[in-house]
Every structure is written in C-alpha cells, then in structure tokens.
Amino acid sequence: MRKNVLIVGAGGVGHVTAHKCAQHNDILGDICIASRTKVKCDKIIESIKRKNNIKDPMKKLHSAQLDALDIPATIKLINDTGSQIVINLAQPYVNMSLLTACIKTGASYMDTAIHEEPDRGEEEPPWYANYEWPRRDECRKKGVTAILGVGFDPGVVNAYAALAVKHYFDTIDTIDIMDVNAGNHGKYFATNFDPEINFREFRKIWNWIDRKWRLDKVHSVKMIYDFPVVGRQSLYLTGHDEVHSLSKNIDADSVRFWMGFSDHYINVFSVLTSLGLTSEFPVKTAEGLEVIPLKVLRAVLPDPLSLAPNYTGVTCIGDFIKGTKDGKGKEILIYNICDHARCYKEVESQAISYTAGVPPAAAAILISRGDWDIKTMVNVEELNPEPFIERLDKMGLSTIVDEKPPSLKPILDIKCPA
Numbered sequence: 001m002r003k004n005v006l007i008v009g010a011g012g013v014g015h016v017t018a019h020k021c022a023q024h025n026d027i028l029g030d031i032c033i034a035s036r037t038k039v040k041c042d043k044i045i046e047s048i049k050r051k052n053n054i055k056d057p058m059k060k061l062h063s064a065q066l067d068a069l070d071i072p073a074t075i076k077l078i079n080d081t082g083s084q085i086v087i088n089l090a091q092p093y094v095n096m097s098l099l100t101a102c103i104k105t106g107a108s109y110m111d112t113a114i115h116e117e118p119d120r121g122e123e124e125p126p127w128y129a130n131y132e133w134p135r136r137d138e139c140r141k142k143g144v145t146a147i148l149g150v151g152f153d154p155g156v157v158n159a160y161a162a163l164a165v166k167h168y169f170d171t172i173d174t175i176d177i178m179d180v181n182a183g184n185h186g187k188y189f190a191t192n193f194d195p196e197i198n199f200r201e202f203r204k205i206w207n208w209i210d211r212k213w214r215l216d217k218v219h220s221v222k223m224i225y226d227f228p229v230v231g232r233q234s235l236y237l238t239g240h241d242e243v244h245s246l247s248k249n250i251d252a253d254s255v256r257f258w259m260g261f262s263d264h265y266i267n268v269f270s271v272l273t274s275l276g277l278t279s280e281f282p283v284k285t286a287e288g289l290e291v292i293p294l295k296v297l298r299a300v301l302p303d304p305l306s307l308a309p310n311y312t313g314v315t316c317i318g319d320f321i322k323g324t325k326d327g328k329g330k331e332i333l334i335y336n337i338c339d340h341a342r343c344y345k346e347v348e349s350q351a352i353s354y355t356a357g358v359p360p361a362a363a364a365i366l367i368s369r370g371d372w373d374i375k376t377m378v379n380v381e382e383l384n385p386e387p388f389i390e391r392l393d394k395m396g397l398s399t400i401v402d403e404k405p406p407s408l409k410p411i412l413d414i415k416c417p418a
C-alpha cells in the first residue's frame with residue numbers, strides 16, 4: 001500500500017487536492033504541500049483546518065518550500081517526507097523535472113496538464129510524443145507508476161471515453177469533449193485558472209478530425225449545444241491535451257475539444273490579443289525594462305483563487321460520443337455538473353479548481369490501494385474507468401450518463417467571422 005503524498009503547487013487546484021487528500025489521510029498518510037512560496041502552502045493548511053477537513057489528526061499535514069525545477073532538492077524532499085505518491089499541480093513547465101525525481105526515488109507521479117517549455121516553439125501533434133511518451137520505457141523499467149493528465153479535462157473526460165468504449169459502443173465515430181462554465185464571478189474579466197497557461201492554450205487549435213490532425217484559428221469554429229441544467233451555450237473548438245492521447249489510445253474517427261465562452265469573454269480576449277497583451281514574447285518599455293506581456297497580464301488579472309467566495313452557478317463538463325452499438329447508430333452524453341457555491345462551502349474553492357483538484361486525490365487513493373498502481377506510464381483512458389468514476393462519485397463529482405441527449409450534429413461548424 002503506497003502512502004504519504006507530496007503535493008507540488010499551492011494554487012487553486014493544489015488547494016482542492018490538499019483538502020481532498022486531508023479528508024482521506026486515513027488512507028493516504030502524511031501530506032506535504034510544497035511550492036515555490038511556502039506561505040501559500042501554509043494558507044491551504046489553515047483553510048483545511050478551518051473547514052475541519054482532516055480525517056485523521058494523528059497524520060502529519062505540513063508544508064515545504066520547493067522549486068520543482070531543482071531535481072536534487074525535489075528528490076531530497078520526497079525522501080525526507082517518505083512520500084510514495086507525488087501530485088504535480090505546479091505549472092506544466094516542471095513536469096519533466098518532477099517526473100525525473102519520481103523515477104529516481106520510485107515514487108508514483110501524477111499531473112493534470114501536458115509538459116510545456118516556457119519558450120516552446122510550435123509543437124506538432126500528438127503533443128505527448130514530444131516529452132512524456134518517450135519516457136514511458138524508463139517508467140516501466142523502474143516500475144514507476146506515472147498517470148498523465150488526471151484532472152477533469154484532461155482526466156475524467158478520458159475516463160468517460162474509456163467507459164464509453166467498455167460499455168456503450170462497438171465502434172466510435174466522434175468524441176466531442178465539451179467544457180462549459182455557466183457561472184458568474186462578478187469581475188469584469190478573469191480566467192478560472194492560471195491565465196498564463198490558459199491563454200497559451202489558445203495558440204494553435206489542433207483537433208483529430210477524420211483520422212487526420214486539423215489546424216484551426218482560435219475561436220474560429222463555433223457551435224451551440226443545449227446542455228442539461230445550463231441550457232443553450234456557445235462553444236468554440238479549442239486545442240487540448242486529451243485530444244492528443246485519445247486520438248492514439250481510442251479507435252475514433254474524430255476527437256474534438258470544445259470550450260464554452262460568453263460573447264463578453266470573446267470580445268475582451270480579442271482586444272487583449274489584438275493589442276499583443278497575451279504574447280509570451282518579451283517587449284522593452286521606454287524605461288528599458290524587458291517584460292513579457294502575458295506575465296504582466298497574469299499579474300493584473302484577478303487571482304483565480306480570489307474568485308471563489310462570490311462565484312455562483314455551475315460547470316458542466318462531459319463527452320458527447322457518437323458511434324454504433326449492435327449495428328445501430330448511437331449517441332450518448334456522459335457528464336458532471338459541479339456547483340461553485342457548494343465547492344466554496346466544502347473546501348473554500350470554486351468549481352473549476354474543484355473539478356480539476358478532486359480527480360488527482362481520487363487517483364492517489366486508487367494508486368495507494370493498488371487498483372491503479374500500474375508501474376508504467378499511462379494516460380487515464382488506458383486505465384479501468386470504473387473504480388475512478390465510483391471514487392469520484394464518493395468524493396463530490398458524480399457522473400451522469402444520458403443515453404438520449406440532444407443531438408449535436410445539426411449545429412456543428414458554424415464559422416465565425418475572422
């Protein structure tokens with residue numbers, strides 16, 4: 001049984017994972033939260049105590065300062081804390097360093113976003129082939145469990161695709177992953193997680209369409225879908241990590257990722273981008289100061305954590321899957337609804353961080369118990385989905401399967417003006 005968890009990263013997602021691990025520390029053992037800024041970890045510990053979310057008070061809940069790019073320091077922290085499970089919830093720049101530390105110590109590794117280099121050029125799909133998958137053999141030889149992208153999307157949506165293959169379809173035509181936040185945070189403009197990472201998602205829109213990679217311009221393909229609970233929502237074709245693994249691991253003609261945005265969001269984003277403020281390339285001010293516009297934007301936008309207390313409404317994230325079963329055409333929607341205010345009440349967070357932060361804690365329990373301790377590197381769709389979905393249900397994220405959802409096809413591919 002694997003025990004003691006090291007959570008790296010003390011942002012919105014790390015906050016939720018820490019709460020959830022603490023709620024299950026009778027299974028998971030000691031929990032250490034480490035980040036570049038230790039005081040952020042201490043604030044999470046205060047929040048966990050305030051909400052009385054520690055199951056076993058005899059287990060250690062502590063913090064540490066760590067730069068996860070420093071591999072020897074990370075190895076030392078893993079050893080000093082006796083951590084056998086490491087959950088990476090820092091920025092995706094640290095994935096490869098943290099994975100190296102895990103391979104060297106034998107600890108299990110998890111993350112929720114694909115590796116990125118700060119100065120990455122234009123990477124070709126499938127993105128996991130650039131950094132993660134080449135290290136699979138290393139994990140297998142060392143018997144190290146590495147679960148890639150185990151948040152909600154990527155993560156739970158990959159498990160939904162695996163569930164569809166296992167139980168609902170003989171063949172799959174299309175997997176449409178749809179992510180909608182029908183919530184209101186009361187600010188003029190804000191991103192729901194790290195703005196720097198969020199805006200980098202809108203660079204190149206790669207999707208797997210008719211068994212080929214297709215490149216689209218950001219926000220150039222729109223559709224409207226009539227969701228359960230939240231009704232009609234505008235969605236835009238967006239590139240995302242899970243498209244890159246699902247295209248390889250699941251036999252589907254098309255895998256697409258759609259994200260919901262309001263007209264207001266699209267307008268503000270278009271202005272910021274037109275002005276160059278979402279750029280990651282440095283500019284020089286009149287005073288000779290070199291700054292990266294995207295980092296300045298990150299500094300002025302609201303901290304995603306600060307949105308939580310006043311957030312209302314819900315998120316709806318799921319997979320619309322089209323294929324055949326017993327020779328007949330079939331469509332299903334597998335989804336979750338998550339309420340912002342309920343998340344705040346339970347763990348002092350909003351639903352975006354909650355949906356991303358609960359799954360790695362659930363996966364840690366599955367690794368600890370052995371169900372998912374597979375001793376090699378995998379994406380979530382390669383694992384048995386049922387224990388995960390059952391565990392998520394117990395931990396606050398329930399799954400609904402609608403076998404007669406509103407159809408998606410008639411309103412696809414509305415081209416937006418350039």
Ligand code: NDP
Binds near residue numbers: 010112192356
């Ligand atoms: P935040 O920016 O709020 O937090 C990131 C945290 O990581 C900060 O505490 C930061 O420390 C810390 N950090 C960054 N670099 C390092 C480093 N080198 N060493 C140690 N700590 C470091 O991000 P979020 O919590 O919003 O997101 C966390 C991760 O989750 C991201 O990778 C994001 O892409 C992913 N995500 C995944 C989702 C999914 O569903 N799969 C959904 C949402 C997010 P400091 O503040 O001190 O700089």
